[in-house]
Amino acid sequence: MSLKRVASGSTSRVLKQTRLLPSRIHRYYSTPTSSNAPEDSDVVIVGGGPAGLALASALGSSDAVKQNLKITLVEFGDLEKVRGWNMPSDAFSNRVSSLTNVSQNFLEEIGAWDLVDEGRTCGLEEMKVWDGISDARIDFNAATLGLGSSMTAGNQMARLTENLNLQRGLLRHLDQHTNVSLLDNTKVDSIHHDGNDADGWPAVHLSNGKVLRARLLVGADGFNSPVRSYAGIESYGWNYPTHAIVATLQHAPRSLQPNTTAYQRFLPTGPIAFLPLSPTASSLVWSTRPALAAALKQTDPLVLVRMINAAFRLPEVSLRYLHDRILEASTAGAPLTPSEITDEIAWRERAHDIHEYSAYASASVDPVSVNIGIPPEGAELLPPLVENIQPGTVASFPLRFNHAEAYVGEGRGARTVLVGDAAHTIHPLAGQGLNLGLGDAECLARCITGAVQRGGDIGSHTALLPYARERYFENHKMMSAVDKLHKLYASTAPPVVWARSVGVEVLNELDALKAGVMASAGAGPGPGRGDASWGMAASGVEALVGGARVVTAVRDGVRAVGVGALQQLAQSLAGRSR
Amino acid sequence: MHRLIAPTRILRPRVFSSARLHRHLHHDHGTSTVNAAEIAHFSRLSSLWWDEHGEFAMLHRMNPHRVDFVRAKLREVGLEEEGEGWAAARGARVLSGLDVLDVGCGGGILTESLTRLGARTLAVDASESNVAIASLHAAADPHLASSMADGALEYRHTSSEVLAQEAKRFDVVCSMEVIEHVDNPAAFLRSCAELVKPGGHLILSTISRTPLAYLTTILFAEDLLRLVAPGTHTYAKFINPSELVDFFHREGWIARVEPTRREAEVRGMVYLPWKGDWALVPRGFRSSVAETNYLFWVRKPATSL
Numbered sequence: 080m081s082l083k084r085v086a087s088g089s090t091s092r093v094l095k096q097t098r099l100l101p102s103r104i105h106r107y108y109s110t111p112t113s114s115n116a117p118e119d120s121d122v123v124i125v126g127g128g129p130a131g132l133a134l135a136s137a138l139g140s141s142d143a144v145k146q147n148l149k150i151t152l153v154e155f156g157d158l159e160k161v162r163g164w165n166m167p168s169d170a171f172s173n174r175v176s177s178l179t180n181v182s183q184n185f186l187e188e189i190g191a192w193d194l195v196d197e198g199r200t201c202g203l204e205e206m207k208v209w210d211g212i213s214d215a216r217i218d219f220n221a222a223t224l225g226l227g228s229s230m231t232a233g234n235q236m237a238r239l240t241e242n243l244n245l246q247r248g249l250l251r252h253l254d255q256h257t258n259v260s261l262l263d264n265t266k267v268d269s270i271h272h273d274g275n276d277a278d279g280w281p282a283v284h285l286s287n288g289k290v291l292r293a294r295l296l297v298g299a300d301g302f303n304s305p306v307r308s309y310a311g312i313e314s315y316g317w318n319y320p321t322h323a324i325v326a327t328l329q330h331a332p333r334s335l336q337p338n339t340t341a342y343q344r345f346l347p348t349g350p351i352a353f354l355p356l357s358p359t360a361s362s363l364v365w366s367t368r369p370a371l372a373a374a375l376k377q378t379d380p381l382v383l384v385r386m387i388n389a390a391f392r393l394p395e396v397s398l399r400y401l402h403d404r405i406l407e408a409s410t411a412g413a414p415l416t417p418s419e420i421t422d423e424i425a426w427r428e429r430a431h432d433i434h435e436y437s438a439y440a441s442a443s444v445d446p447v448s449v450n451i452g453i454p455p456e457g458a459e460l461l462p463p464l465v466e467n468i469q470p471g472t473v474a475s476f477p478l479r480f481n482h483a484e485a486y487v488g489e490g491r492g493a494r495t496v497l498v499g500d501a502a503h504t505i506h507p508l509a510g511q512g513l514n515l516g517l518g519d520a521e522c523l524a525r526c527i528t529g530a531v532q533r534g535g536d537i538g539s540h541t542a543l544l545p546y547a548r549e550r551y552f553e554n555h556k557m558m559s560a561v562d563k564l565h566k567l568y569a570s571t572a573p574p575v576v577w578a579r580s581v582g583v584e585v586l587n588e589l590d591a592l593k594a595g596v597m598a599s600a601g602a603g604p605g606p607g608r609g610d611a612s613w614g615m616a617a618s619g620v621e622a623l624v625g626g627a628r629v630v631t632a633v634r635d636g637v638r639a640v641g642v643g644a645l646q647q648l649a650q651s652l653a654g655r656s657r
Numbered sequence: 658m659h660r661l662i663a664p665t666r667i668l669r670p671r672v673f674s675s676a677r678l679h680r681h682l683h684h685d686h687g688t689s690t691v692n693a694a695e696i697a698h699f700s701r702l703s704s705l706w707w708d709e710h711g712e713f714a715m716l717h718r719m720n721p722h723r724v725d726f727v728r729a730k731l732r733e734v735g736l737e738e739e740g741e742g743w744a745a746a747r748g749a750r751v752l753s754g755l756d757v758l759d760v761g762c763g764g765g766i767l768t769e770s771l772t773r774l775g776a777r778t779l780a781v782d783a784s785e786s787n788v789a790i791a792s793l794h795a796a797a798d799p800h801l802a803s804s805m806a807d808g809a810l811e812y813r814h815t816s817s818e819v820l821a822q823e824a825k826r827f828d829v830v831c832s833m834e835v836i837e838h839v840d841n842p843a844a845f846l847r848s849c850a851e852l853v854k855p856g857g858h859l860i861l862s863t864i865s866r867t868p869l870a871y872l873t874t875i876l877f878a879e880d881l882l883r884l885v886a887p888g889t890h891t892y893a894k895f896i897n898p899s900e901l902v903d904f905f906h907r908e909g910w911i912a913r914v915e916p917t918r919r920e921a922e923v924r925g926m927v928y929l930p931w932k933g934d935w936a937l938v939p940r941g942f943r944s945s946v947a948e949t950n951y952l953f954w955v956r957k958p959a960t961s962l
């Protein structure tokens with residue numbers, strides 16, 4: 080503002096200031112000496128979650144950035160705990176993400192992937208997804224679709240990785256780069272605009288009394304982003320009437336196939352997903368009604384085990400009955416015991432003619448002997464029977480959809496940019512949350528490096544514009560696809576179920592289309608954006624589901640969802656289930 | 658269909674008609690033609706120099722590409738003459754330590770970039786308020802402020818004609834989006850050329866005089882879309898690449914009328930509305946080169962003629 084005042088205001092003032100230049104003016108801006116005076120940093124990243132650490136890592140590994148910029152990362156939590164994180168090889172953290180091949184290639188390129196313990200990760204070779212009501216199925220198989228990444232000998236469509244394993248790898252990577260200073264156990268108390276004109280820099284006030292003046296302030300500070308509030312960027316969204324239960328599942332190794340297949344069943348209450356981690360461990364993400372999630376979290380873990388097995392196997396009508404039973408018992412203050420729930424499920428199985436030699440039986444059989452014995456026919460269509468839950472791994476969290484209106488701040492909020500959950504929060508059904516954040520980090524680091532090489536001011540709107548352009552639409556596309564999918568599958572209305580089932584079954588027959596769909600969702604081998612095959616696949620699927628769309632439109636309210644979502648369905652399922 | 662917009666820079670040597678301004682000016686002015694009307698026009702716009710969404714948005718977006726061109730030419734010549742070892746040692750910092758002059762610096766958009774890349778930069782402009790704005794803006798940036806303190810960045814209210822009378826010569830002289838606003842381009846070019854060290858580089862950007870340029874720059878950008886303020890461009894002042902080549906041929910910098918790649922190069926610059934960004938036209942696109950906006954590089958012979 081004062082700049083404008085100088086320019087448009089009195090000429091005499093302009094001239095006076097001209098004569099002062101440069102020596103007098105410089106004094107006002109020279110580095111202050113007192114200890115709690117602001118300290119300048121070129122990039123201040125708030126948040127040491129996966130997105131913030133990945134951005135810091137990417138910036139730390141760029142030569143141009145190293146020579147020119149001073150970077151500070153501020154994190155409220157204790158990063159030492161993440162650095163020292165250790166678990167026995169047969170135990171796993173309950174926060175697991177399915178990293179797409181694109182995300183992995185990015186981590187490999189910056190040199191961070193080498194520091195992730197790959198032995199604890201699991202390449203995903205196949206995905207089986209089906210409709211909870213109609214049982215219409217779609218299978219993605221990395222080998223037949225010709226997918227794979229440069230770093231894997233075999234074929235994989237994604238790699239399941241514990242968030243902590245990734246964060247620890249990123250921290251180890253950062254330890255090699257001295258131009259990034261990490262301030263953990265430090266909270267950002269407030270952020271102020273330094274100076275009274277639009278040219279002022281954000282001044283970040285820390286809990287340790289320090290003040291950092293940032294040429295560029297990055298909000299990697301999660302859903303409640305203080306940087307986003309400072310920047311005055313609105314965000315819009317809603318909470319789904321859904322919570323996600325996560326847990327680490329234990330089971331016997333499968334006798335006829337490796338544990339490299341993910342399973343996801345779309346139930347009207349939300350999808351339940353089974354993600355392989357090792358031959359004997361897998362991860363659960365079960366999105367369901369908050370009350371049920373709360374009740375299940377409090378029951379005996381064996382009750383949860385039984386309910387998980389049933390949720391992949393029993394017809395939907397019986398699941399609804401079981402859910403009601405759990406809720407009733409929990410409200411009455413007398414939660415069901417493992418033997419009670421086993422009896423309930425066994426009874427439902429008999430009602431549906433599910434015999435003990437059927438792959439769909441879970442209560443009337445001994446899981447261990449089923450998993451390691453000769454599997455019943457059709458067992459490969461379902462995940463292995465879960466035997467136990469790793470103690471202490473059951474947790475649940477609310478699901479929300481939230482998207483910032485802009486990624487780059489303007490006016491008095493200038494010199495700010497958002498990445499990761501600070502910019503967007505997404506339903507975990509397609510496993511995109513973390514991948515979107517890594518995509519943001521990759522793009523912003525590229526954008527900053529480019530600006531440095533061209534002598535740009537990295538905090539300027541011009542320097543940040545390419546980031547906003549590239550990521551906003553990309554993220555929005557994925558977010559709305561996932562949201563539509565959630566809504567589409569929440570419906571039990573027959574025309575909708577029919578339409579989505581036909582669409583999925585037709586799609587399932589066409590490997591070429593699926594390959595295109597997967598490539599565009601990041602499962603392809605390279606970081607190539609806007610894969611040409613996607614265009615073809617998209618129009619193909621569009622044509623195929625055209626008929627189904629008419630049916631869908633029959634029902635009011637579903638019209639908005641459209642079967643076009645089916646095309647996005649496959650896209651968003653690709654290579655991840657979280 | 659792309660709109661090619663030539664954002665503007667201010668320049669212009671010469672006499673200020675304002676008596677009030679005169680009181681504060683101590684240097685003598687060049688003798689080449691003056692365009693007081695243009696100076697007044699840009700002084701009005703000066704407050705907007707650093708509003709990246711305003712009048713000069715196009716120029717802010719164009720700047721990275723101009724810098725790319727400067728870096729690419731310096732690197733290319735360095736690689737050819739000094740070899741791989743030089744290129745490896747310099748890395749991306751081809752401008753580091755060079756004496757660079759920015760003629761018609763306006764609010765300092767190009768100047769700041771050159772300085773960040775390590776050049777020892779002198780930036781001049783004929784509009785005193787531009788110089789004030791550029792200086793204030795740089796002083797607000799700690800990195801540039803320290804460059805100003807140690808002499809690596811200096812802004813001066815003067816003209817290339819006046820500077821040419823001093824002894825100092827430069828490794829690189831840039832004058833971007835300036836020559837189309839000058840009344841006597843030949844005198845202006847001669848003064849810029851004079852300021853280049855033997856073996857040094859002169860880099861200009863401007864708009865050519867084609868019907869397309871008229872359509873995109875004046876009719877669309879100024880009159881219809883108001884992307885730049887009406888009155889910014891005067892069609893008759895647009896200069897074609899061939900006229901620049903011809904000029905430097907006659908100055909003895911270019912041996913034949915078809916210059917070799919080592920003598921001079923012209924690169925078109927187009928604005929891509931769907932990307933909201935400019936792009937350098939790839940080499941080899943002879944026909945479309947310089948239909949409207951273009952960059953021009955020419956090398957001063959190492960031995961004086």
Ligand SMILES: Cc1cc2nc3c(=O)[nH]c(=O)nc-3n(C[C@H](O)[C@H](O)[C@H](O)COP(=O)(O)OP(=O)(O)OC[C@H]3O[C@@H](n4cnc5c(N)ncnc54)[C@H](O)[C@@H]3O)c2cc1C
Pocket residue numbers: 125126127128129130131153154155156173174175176177265266267268299300301302305325364475476498499500501507510511512513516657
């Ligand atoms: C409880 C929960 C469980 C989840 N489980 C899964 C899952 O199983 N799989 C999956 O794919 N996704 C899951 N998600 C989503 C996933 O965790 C996010 O997409 C991902 O963590 C986003 O990373 P981020 O770095 O953008 O933000 P975050 O991981 O949220 O990191 C933000 C960081 O900023 C720090 N911070 C915030 N404010 C301040 C401040 N004022 N001062 C200093 N530091 C600050 C916080 O301490 C935090 O470390 C889950 C999310 C939540 C909330």
